[in-house]
Amino acid sequence: MEQSSLVLYGEEELNWNKETLPALKSDQVLIKTIAGAISIGSELSQYMESDIAVDSSHYPKETGYESYGEVVEIGSKVSMLNIGDRVVAFYGHKDYEIVKENEAIVVPKDIHYSEGLLTILSCDAAKGVLKLNPKETDKVLIAGMGTMGLLTVYFLKEYMKVHHIDVLEPNTSRGDFAKKLGANNVFNDIAQCPNDYYRYGLECSAYNEAFKTLQKSLQKNAKVCILSDGNKDRFELQPEFYEKELTIVGSSDGWDYRKHSKWFFEKVKQNGSQLSAIFEMKIKKQELIPCFKDLSQGKINPLKVLIEYEGEE
Known part of the structure; x- marks a missing residue:
């Protein structure tokens, strides 16, 4: 399986990197990405080397961390996930990724991926x-x-x-x-x-x-x-x-992503889709690099960007 991942090689230098993924280990799953997000506050500062709290001298760097996809393959000892499950994980701008079973959060299929990502x-x-x-x-x-x-x-x-x-x-x-x-x-x-x-x-x-x-x-x-x-x-x-x-x-990272998601998804079902409006812009995977450029130049200023990958309705 070949993976495409968006990699930062220097200040405002993004490129898609391709590599062959290894075979699954027994406790891992393969996820095909359906949607992702640009978290502008943290990602744009990394792209522009403008975050005063971060050391910007080490490249290359992987990008992104919010991903939603479908489990397409599971390891022999995986028990909590099944092929076809929709999940949220933390691997960023990639079209496929292998993660440990306990690093993926199941998203009910009646929750739209835009809301799934926000958990x-x-x-x-x-x-x-x-x-x-x-x-x-x-x-x-x-x-x-x-x-x-x-x-x-x-x-x-x-x-x-x-x-x-x-x-x-x-x-x-x-x-x-x-x-x-x-x-x-x-x-x-x-x-x-x-x-x-x-x-x-x-x-x-x-x-x-x-x-x-x-x-x-x-x-x-x-x-x-x-x-x-x-x-x-x-x-x-x-x-x-x-x-x-x-x-x-x-405060950094979440308190317990799996436990929180149970509350969050139930609340989203009750309240409707008001939170999905946080995504003020929607792009395709192929538009990621020009989108970062437009963000850095101030041509666009959305709250958050939703990324749709190929093959999703």
Whole structure:
């Protein structure tokens, strides 16, 4: 079986690499990719070498991490997956991949692949929220309504049942999306955010000005979680951090992708397909390289890009 994978060989140097996949081991499955996604916050910064927190000197690099596909072959000791199952896995921009059985998450066939893919980042957002563990009556402020910010609003509202969620987002359409997901107030400018008001804050914007605003907006002894990836600025602690004795926590990856997906897919079935609108752009696999170029040049600015591979309806 020949695999095509999108590889980054240097700053803004993407190429498709072809290689022959090895034979399956007993605990592995072969997945044929149906759909994938560009997680713009983290992937574009890697492509442009603009993430100040990442060492960009080592190439080549694999790209992407959100993949949805069909199991087309299974190893002799695989017991939880069957040929024909639809799954989400973490291998990125490839048309085929071999993964261990326990690294694939089954997606019900009545869940569209656009929603199936979102379970990964939803679980990442959930982990940060769970670290803060707000009560229903706590007031929460989220900075940045990219994909992570929107999924954070969704989890706070649908799982944690938090009543009061405000967001800081200058983009009107993204702010409107947050309102549809349950946000109470949308602040388009940092000057609109009240001081000393919130018990918890979540940083999803990757900008220091937003992080600065969160520190000013939090109450004494409050907590803020940094969820943003592909950081554009270096974050700085403000006088309020010390004066209010704030706590800052970091969060990376998900808390438990398999357990979270069970909740997430059931909630998606109940609520319909409102989250799929996060994918503001749809492309084919062959359009990935020019899409990255257009993203880097600012010609397009979608929340998230859905990639459809050959042979899918």
